[in-house]
Every structure is written in C-alpha cells, then in structure tokens.
Amino acid sequence: MLTPVAFGFLGSMLPAFGYLPALGGDSLSLWPWQKLFADPALWSASFLALWVGLAATGCSLLLTMGFFAAWQGTRSFTIFLRLLSPLLSVPHVTLTFGLAFLLAPSGWIIRLLSPWPSGFQTPPDWLILNDPYGFSLILALILKEVPFLFLMGVSALNQIESQRSLATMRSMGYGPLAAWSKVIFPQIYPQIRLPVFAVLAFSISVVDVSLIIGPSTPPPLSVLLLRWSQDPDLEWRFVAAAGGLWQCFLLIIAIGGWFLGERLVKKIGLLWILCGHRFSSDVILRYSFLLINMVSFLCAYLGMMAMGVWSIAGYWRFPDALPERYSLTSWARQLDQIAVPLTNSLWIGLASAFIALALSLLWLQETSSCHASPSPQNSGKRQAAKLPFLLYIPLLIPQMSFLFGVQTFVLFIGWHQTWVTLLWSHLLFVLPYVFLSLSEAYQSFDSRYERAALCLGLSPLHVWWRVKLPMLLRPILAAMALGFAVSIAQYLPTLLSGGGRFPTLTTEAVALASGGNRRVIGIYALLQMLLPFLAYMLALGLPAWLYRHRRALHTHGGL
C-alpha cells in the first residue's frame, strides 16, 4: 500500500531537480529550486502555512485538553461527546462552508445583529473571510480538529485508570483542572501525540479549506503549489514539485518546533506539578473552557443549518434573519448537474470503503490469531502497533508533496487519470482510518469465542463467517462508514489523480466557492454532509435492527 507514497516521493523528487522527460526535462539541475526561491510569494506563503498550522493545532489541543481537564467525568462531558462525535463524519469542506455562511459580512451572525444593534442596512465592507492573517482559516480548522482530538483523547483515556488518580488528587486539595493537568495529561499525551502530528501536518498542508476560507493574496503555500501545478506553462510543474518538497521541509520544521515546545512544556510543567500549587478555585477558567467549546460546536451546527436554509431560500434581503420565501427551485435546477458528481462520490466512496475493509479484515485476521497468547496484553499489541505507524504515513506527509509525485508517476506509466489511480489515491487515506478503527475492535474481541467454536468442530472459515463476523458486525459497519466519509471528503486526491475527469460533490463544491452562489453551494455542501451521515445511520441502524432481540450486542461498540 505504501509503494504509491514512495513512488510519489520519487515522482516529486525527480521533477524537483528538473528531470521529467515527459515534459522535456531530461537532465538533473537546480533550476526549479532557483525559480522557487526567487518567487516573491513563497516566503509569505510559507510563513502563513507555518503560522496557520501551528496556531490551529495548538488551539485545538488547548481547547480539547482544557475541556477534558475541566469536565472529564461529568455529565456535560458525556453530552458534549455525543454532540461532537457526529461532527467527525462531516467533511471539512462542509464545515468550512457552514462557518463561512455564518461569518461572512452578509452571513447569519451579522444578519442577526442587523439592523439592530449594529445599524447595518447593507453588508459591511469587511474582510472577515479570507483575511490576510488566516484567522478564519484557523477557526475553520479548529472546528474540524477539536472533535477529532476529542475522540482520540477519549480512547486514550480508556486505556488508563483516571478516576481513582483524580479522586486521590482531589482529596489532596487540588482543583479539578490542576488535578487533571498534573496527573492525567502527562499520561495521555504520549498516546495522542501521533494524532496531534497528523493534525499539524493536515493544517499546514490543507488545500480545500484554504481555497474556501484562507487568505488569497498571498495564499498559504498549499494553494500556491496547487496553482503552480495547474499552470498552463508546464515549467511551473517543476517548480511545484520542488515546492512540494519544500512543504515537507516546512512540516519538519514545524514538528521540530513542536518538539521544542513539548520539551519546554515538560520542563515548566514538571516544576508546576511539583510546586504544590492547588489551584483550587478554578471555576471561571473551567466555565470558560465550556463556553469556548460550546461556541465552537454551535458554530459547526449553526453553519450547517445556515446552508440548509440557503439551499431552500427564495428571496432573502440583507438584514433579514430568515428568507422571505422558501422554494425548491435551486434544488430542482441543480438536479441535472448534481447527478454525475453524486454518483461519482457514491461509487468511489463505496468502493474504497469496501476495499479498505477487505484489506483490513484480511490483515487483521492474519496477524491476530485466535490462539491463546502468553499474555494477551502485550504480545498482540506490539504487532498491531507497528503497522498503524506505517499506515499513518499518508496522513503525516503533506498531501500535495506526494500526490503530485503520484500524478507524475502515473503519467509516466500511462495510467493517467483512470479510475484505478483515483481509487488507489483514495485508498491511501481511507485505509488507515478503516484499519485503525477496526483494529481496536479486533483487539478487544474475546478470542475464547473463536476457540470455543473451533472446539465445537467448526472449521476456521466457518468460525470467521458464523461467529466472528456477525459478532463484529457493528464495528465493521462503523469502520466502513468512516472509510466512506473519509473518501467523500477527499479533495486533492480526487482532483490530482482524477485529473478533473471525475468530478465529485467535494471538488464541485470547492470549485463553486469562488462563485459565491450560496444557494448552489448550500446544496452541494449539504449533500456532501448527508452521504456520510446516511452511511453512519445505516452502520448504526442495521446491526441494531438485526440484533434487536440480542441484548448482549446492544451495549458495546459505538461509533
């Protein structure tokens, strides 16, 4: 599976040094680099990427962990978890559009404040979206990354014993925030570190969100690279390849910076942990974490509502909070155009989810034998932990850097822009998620069920088919739904490997962003959200219905 990444890298490396016979570059040289560094937009674009990436990651982590520290174990925490987990399946493009619909000068927030108390009769001439410092971009990223880190944090928490340590700390007089930060955070951070790096890599290199809500002159590096790679002047392809490597270098710098930050926090944190400060009155801080997080998920949900309203809005004057009339004309008018991207999205999503599921099941079945292990905790886990790291690689490398290489590589072998390469590039991102979500269920499966079935005389295939598969139906379908959602959300892989020949809801929605027709954008973004949502409903509903008379299968599982 990883060979495409390796080839992708190679495919970026060679053109970066001027070698790409297909485009007339047949000798190694440094001219693409010279051209890259001579470009006036490069430095500001690079700084912007670093700033956005670090700020979005830092804020998301702070918000998530702050909320954990303040509220873990309470009812608000459980309610929050329920509200946040559906957001995980919402494509970031949808969330971003939602945010844009709220924040824009003519968006819902300003409409609600107008004409009173703001006094606006026409939308103010403010640059809220696409602001040059990337604030709105950072906000959009936080909206998407907080739910992700939240769920990662919860699964990390499940692996440690937190309740008793917290109780011990509280009994020594530590406030909830201090108790959690001093004892629990140091334990779970190592486990969420890889996801945090994935967030960092994603935020530095994100393309679709930046196109919608990021600064445009100059744009962040990823957008600049995309422009170059699509420049009619083929010379820029070489520069884009060099830029892809430069982006990797930036990521390494960012991760290095993060490392230093970790060190610093560790040093200072240790002093703070040992100084004995109880910090027992932390109510204000705790509630502010609650408030900020509530605002953030409210933004997400309100944004999606705003899109829904826009998609059925008839005439809608500016300061009005709601449209004067509602109509389905926009939907009716788009019906023809939507059919192709909709079916494309559907089959790519289904196919990649299914292939990823089959590969994961095969792999997991091979590695996790049902046989009684010496100590079930470590023997199986060590093996399982190895693969995910390799699988994580496509999530840790900037998409642009190797997808561009994949593109040149398939061009080279003549598979350019076929559905095979399209599916392949989707799988790179779908497989890790499907595998990770399945492997947890596989590891917690009680292997004695398999042993019992074997000893009843069932063949291994029968045991798998009649016992293991049905018992794992819930996590299996959930993993598939996740894979489907991941595939639906892919922008850059679809664009680059499909070469524009396979428009999906996501590529169409992003393409519409510059046009600014909110009614049409609302339709595309809503559909884009609806597909994964339906997949999740099926994934939850089907086993619940099939096993409606089987109580033991109701409780465990989950998203």
Next chain:
Amino acid sequence: MTSLGSQESTCSGAPPLCEGLSLRDIVITLEVPLFDPISLDIPPGDIMTLMGSSGVGKSSLLAFLTGTLSRSFKTHGQVYIHQKEITQTPPEKRHLGILFQDDLLFPHLSVGQNLALAIPKSVKGEKRQEKIYAALEEAGLTGYENRDPATLSGGQKARIALLRVLLSEPKALLLDEPFSKIDPETRSTFRYFVYDHVRTLKLPTLLVTHDPQDASIAQGRLKELKKT
C-alpha cells in the same frame, strides 16, 4: 480421592494402552518450561482434576490440548484420544470439547441456534431439531429455543453451554474452571449436572480448578501441576 499420580509413571513415554484421553510428557515452554513434564491417562467416564497455583500454565495446557495455543510457546509431548495421536490435528478435528469459565454463548444467535451450530453435519434434517429439543429439555429449558442467551440466568446459560459442547459429540471433555463464576447456590447443582453427564456419556474428562470442592465431588484422581 485417590493418591496422586500412581498410574502415569507406568505408561510414561509409551503410547497409551488404554482407551480415553492420554497425555505424554507434555512440556510447554515460554523462555523457561512452565511446569514439569506431565503425563496422564484418563479412562472414559473418569474425571481427573488438575490443580495448581495461578499462572502455572493450566490454561495454556488446555489450549495446547485443544490445539489453540499461540505459536509463541514451544511445546513438546503428545496427546492421544482413544489411542490415536491428535497432537498435530487441527482444533476442529480433535473432538475435544471445552467449557470455559464464562458460558461464551454466541450473543448474536438464539439459544436454539447456539445449540444447532454445535451439531455435526452428519446429523441431518429433522434429527437436528429433535436433538435441540432434547437438549433443551435436559437443561430444563423447554420452549427457550428462540430466546436471547443474554436473557437467561447464570445457571441456565451454564447448562446450555455444557449441552452445546455435548451436542458437538466430543470424545473427551476439558473443563477450564467452569464453576468459578457461577453463584454459590447454583454452583453445586450445575456441578452435579456436569458430572452426571460425563459419567453417562463415558467421557474422559480433565477438570482444571482452584476449588478443592470441585475435586472432591468429582471423586476422581487429583494431579498437581508443579512449577519447574
């Protein structure tokens, strides 16, 4: 209770001369051997009790006998059932029934389906249904065929679990502390339920337990697994 290990010394090493379940010089090694080499002969209908401190490898021994021990262990020795060696036979063809601490009824199947799953392919048509009804009757659970196993009481689940094993027509039975998780009131009834079936069906039975009472009621020989 008879004295410990009088018989195994006589036929150690050699293939068994008698019917039943026989173990020869079994050693399981994970870096170091877990216990002293063990040899046993359990004639049909006998219940041999195997005791030993926790962690000595009782469950590993049972996993080895059923052929489901992880490959990270090194093993040595032979297993025979009715004088036929099964050490290399795949688990599903050994015909060794095993009962665990937990009932392990498959949660996605009804009580009747759990039983049906165990009946060999060779039993066909209405015969299968008859066997299920007979088993349910034996468990005192007539009419429970379509019930969700999760709705049964602990004792009921345990009885179904035993009958499921028996329906698979095992040639010997392995019991991995099957009484330890059952509440004390039902424990002794279930114990007799198991022992009675073992004797009627003349199954050679190996019982692994912590509880000396399990052993004394079994009235069979007692063997201790010793750490090396």
